[in-house]
Amino acid sequence: MELDKAFELAVILAWEDLTKVTTLSSARLEYVREPRTSLDHLSVWLVKGRGYQDRVCDYWTQTSSAHPSGVRFGNGHGSDKLAQALDFIMKNQDQFTRPADAGRNGLVLIYPPAGELRAEAAAWIGEVIELTRTSAAPLAEVGAAH
Numbered sequence: 001m002e003l004d005k006a007f008e009l010a011v012i013l014a015w016e017d018l019t020k021v022t023t024l025s026s027a028r029l030e031y032v033r034e035p036r037t038s039l040d041h042l043s044v045w046l047v048k049g050r051g052y053q054d055r056v057c058d059y060w061t062q063t064s065s066a067h068p069s070g071v072r073f074g075n076g077h078g079s080d081k082l083a084q085a086l087d088f089i090m091k092n093q094d095q096f097t098r099p100a101d102a103g104r105n106g107l108v109l110i111y112p113p114a115g116e117l118r119a120e121a122a123a124w125i126g127e128v129i130e131l132t133r134t135s136a137a138p139l140a141e142v143g144a145a146h
Helices: 003-013 015-019 080-091 115-134
Strands: 026-032 041-047 053-060 070-073 105-110
Touching (some): 003 015, 003 026, 003 080, 041 080, 070 080
Antiparallel strands (some): 041 053
């Protein structure tokens, strides 16, 4: 599964949690990736009417004097589903594929999900949970059929 698709499914899993705080028209996930390194930071934003944007959270893999590692929610947002999914993805990102032409900046746009996408996200996280319990298959196979 592609890294960006995993990010999309993570946000879709948390869609109901995110819409408890506000009505939104879309969400986006942004990251900057240095060449030949793992992704260290990402941000999730909600986009409301008239272009208003609200940062949901940041995720850092490395601790620094400016921030701890892991997910940090702000502006009244919170979602255990999103936190767990992002934590899994970021800790296993080398197991996800990236397009050969992937640039330094990453942007994943997520629109209000239809039932089919919600079902896909639920099935994917179920596979991830089962995999982490059994460690029977490589992560690259999780969601390969989706």
